[in-house]
Amino acid sequence: MKLLHYLKYFLFHLIGLLALAALLAGGSWISAGFAFIVTLYIAGDALSGDDISTPQLAWGGLLTFQLWLALPLLAAVVFASVWSVCDADLLGVGAWLGALTGYDLLAARAATTLPHHVSGVLLTGLMIGLIGTITGHELTHRTWDPISLLVGRWLLAFSFDTVFAIEHVYGHHRYVSTEQDPATAPRGRNVYWHVLVSTVRGNLSAWEIEARRLQRQGHSVWSPYNAVIRGHLMSVALVALAWLAGGPLVAGYFVLCGLWGKALLEVVNYMEHYGMVRDPATPVQPRHSWNTNRRLSSWTMFNLTRHSHHHAQGEVPYQDLKPYPDAPMMVGGYLTTIVVAMIPPLWHRLMTPKVLAWDRQYASADERLLAARANRASGMAAFQQQGAGDGI
Incomplete structure (x- = not known):
């Protein structure tokens, strides 16, 4: 049984290989691959239940090495996607x-129509999010390991988001669930507006954090020591490679894939802390993150789902995170919740009662005051009064 606990974290490699095969096969296979992966996650999480196991795994080095393997896997997926829109x-x-194989890939590519190329963007961006951002998130938390940091930053470069390694680790984890945190969505905010606001504020925050670090070390912000500049140059290098492969249209295709991957990160930020409030003077607790223990999401996303423990102890490796079944819970697994978040009326219909329940069940006395102010600002106070009148 211990072997299963190691193997389950390799499932994301199978997902990546499936996407790789679909992109190379071309035509309707691309759209079918995208639809299958999305369906697999949503149905798999719905049918497989929760995973609340917390085994002690001794081979931590193996579990780190398979994270490093995400970089060649993502590079192969993105290469296949870029290849699918090239002439050469x-x-x-x-x-x-x-x-x-006996399958004419070149003929299939030539026959691929625009709708299937759109599916290629969606599929590639999804893989940049699943294989790149989620793995990069885990690796860039390992600030003591230069190899993990380097691999993590390159994974994040595919979504033009190497600043995540700065802002997330040194900003988000400090200010989560407060107004100072760019990634925490206040009550009532639309997810699409959050993608824009969090992206801009996150980049500004990362620049400020890096500027303070460089100042302490006696370096100019306009120097090779600036990790923000170096990180953006990594992304520029990837765009340049796409340009060399097929010109400006292919480079534009890659940019769309990367931006979609970045948008998915901000949607995840949106749903992980939506509506949470915290006094910055108080420590982060498990109650300040929305959690889920859905099995497929947990296995293929390195327990990112156990977000409550991650924010309580950010340095804990993914395999050691605990499920915290009493923490506030999302509406479903990660991809299910992403889909719900992207339909704002449905999101607010489902989440407003959950946020108000959080006020009653999890908030401290000081947080209830912050929550009441947030409810008035967002219009949720009216919903709260209506619910009380209806006996909710």
Whole structure:
């Protein structure tokens, strides 16, 4: 049984390989691959229940190494996606795989229509989020490990978000669930507005954090020591490679994939802390994050789902995070909750009662005062009064 607990964290590699195969197969296979992966997550989480196991796994090095393997896997997926919109057969991949499998990849690519290329953007951006951002999140928390930091930053470069390694670790974890945190969505905010606001404020916060670090070390912000500048140059290098592969249209295609991956991160930020309030003078507690223990999400996202423990102890490796079944719970697994969040009327219909229940069940006395102010500002106070009148 212990072997299963190691193998389950390799499932994300299978998801990535499935996406890789769909992108290379071209045509309707791309759309089918995207639909299958989304359905797999939503149905899998709904049918497989929760995972609240907390085994002690001794081979931590193996679990770190498989995180590092995310970089070549994501590079292969993005290469296949870029190849799917190129005129040239980059590195002769199509001819080689065609001879190996008997399937004419080049003909399938030539017959791929615009709707399936749109699916390619959606699928690639989803993989940038699942394989790149989630793994990069875990690795860039390991500030004591230079290899993990380097791999993590390159994974984040695919979504133009290497600043996440700065703002998230040194900003978000300090200010989570307060007004100072760019990633925490206040009550009533629309998810699409949050994607924009959190992106802008997150980049500004990362610059300020890095500027203070450089000042302490006696370096100018306009120097090679600036990790924000270096990180953005990593993303520019990836865009340049896409340009070299197929010109400006292919580079634009890659940019769309990366921006979609970045948007998914901000949607996740939105749903992980939506409506939470905390006095900055008080320590972060498990109650300040929305949690979920859905099995498939937990296994393929390195227990990011156990977000309550992660924010209570950010340095704990993913395999050691505890499920905290008494923490505030999301509406479902991660991809399910992402879909709900992207439909604002449905999101507010489901989350407003949960947020108001959080006020009653989890908030401290000081937090109830902050929550009451937030409810008045967002219009949720009227819903609260209506619910009280209806006996809710």
